Amino acid sequence: MSVLVVGSVAFDSIETPFGARREVVGGAATYFALAASCFAKVQVVGAVGEDFGPEHRAVLERRGIDLLGLERLAGRTFRWSGRYSYDLNSRETLDTQLGVFEKFDPRIPQPYREPRFLFLGNIDPVLQLSVLQQVKRPELVGCDTMNFWIEGKLEALKRTLAAVDMLVINDSEARELAREPNLVKAAAVIRALGPSTLIVKRGEFGAAAFGGAHPFAVPALLLDSVSDPTGAGDSFAGGLMGYLASRASDGPVDEAMLRRAIAMGSVLASFTVQSFGVEGLLDLTRERIDERYEEFRRLSHFHDA
């Protein structure tokens, strides 16, 4: 089963206390697609500039990712550069150049118009809705957003949320969207806006999910070396959606399946942060993923008192 993702493809320049990379292939859709590709076929809808050459496309194509929907427009590819603090818990954006991304108006190619799994990356909610209008209603629609849209396009965002099944956002953004500091109450507010499932990303503290009969929460894997947190959240979402797509033949997504998918998302994010940029995702095998999944279960399980 395949996953369709719509979002940014970019050149990132990253500085952390452990090193730096200049203009490497990044962007939310890139991390998502590479992580999801460990489990399922992935189709990408995005826009790049004339400076995005075959060597850049190859980063994704080598993992079997379908780039039919990656438009090449006149101009330059979206560029982001940022620097992380000594403990990696905060970052400063040094420069953002939207380039062709400013004019991005996603067009879904004919062969992509009946996706069973669709993920609307963190772009203008008006564009997210436009994507939904171009496809047959998928089995599962996931969606990301951020404070910029919560603060600047709340009404459009609410229209998008009314049409999706699952929102995957950061802890602080969930509280901001709901205007409610308590996460459990915030989850109820957000689910009333549309998405039956809310998944909350908590960075180095893991993730939480609301939607089944019982809430779910996991810590993050404890890693003795973290090089670069860029793309962790997008890798998490990609691992999660990719895993769900790979299990689609098992029937509708139930609570146990969603929990396993969140754990898989956590595993994929852990590989991302151990290396720079997307490097940690490029050579992943299912065997290494499954090993780390077992490590994650060992990390967090306890038994009868």
Place this chain on the structure above:
Amino acid sequence: MSVLVVGSVAFDSIETPFGARREVVGGAATYFALAASCFAKVQVVGAVGEDFGPEHRAVLERRGIDLLGLERLAGRTFRWSGRYSYDLNSRETLDTQLGVFEKFDPRIPQPYREPRFLFLGNIDPVLQLSVLQQVKRPELVGCDTMNFWIEGKLEALKRTLAAVDMLVINDSEARELAREPNLVKAAAVIRALGPSTLIVKRGEFGAAAFGGAHPFAVPALLLDSVSDPTGAGDSFAGGLMGYLASRASDGPVDEAMLRRAIAMGSVLASFTVQSFGVEGLLDLTRERIDERYEEFRRLSHFHDA
């Protein structure tokens, strides 16, 4: 099996967005003792002033806590007052009056001198070591500390750490003590100072532990109502040590037992934060604790991929 705790007993004045309390019985040893009393007999060594009357002692005595070691000194009881931010994630200390706590020099009464489980609350590390010198070496010595001692009495703290089995501290303080932002590396540095087990308190994000063959991490319970975070960490430590003491007849503490104890500590902390001050601990039954423990397992477990 009983637990001996040495630490502060205080009058707390607390303001949160959900209410306020004036001069209620608090202090680290109080929260610890009340939480531990759900599982085991508890003995308290501390100091209070002449203003600490029978009605205040009764808060602890009603839970069967032994106050033979609670000295009554000339002067006033330690007073702390603080105010929490709207999301409860930060607090401002409004006033601290040490009172008799300034002269506190713990003397262990004769009947307490062979404790099997000892917890050294967050006091001057010189006093923590003095306590250890007054007792027969316990089976398990736990210890708390804070940035004030890390910054002001590091050499004394290192002497204490060299003599304890388990350090229970906040996430940021673990990193500060080790001078290492990565928690896994910080844990190795701290364990090399003495304690074979490090338990890291992460507030609303749960806890982590290093010491067994595998690291351990849990989220915190997700609560739809948090009234007052005061004493959460001390309740966590009390639940943990009390549970271990209650299972002492099962043999030495192994990894599985430690995990269950950390989960029990998390459960006790969750009851504390749902009410003001110590109120959430006063009427706890083992049945309610065990129910919430099962809820905690449901919260955080996932299965084979």
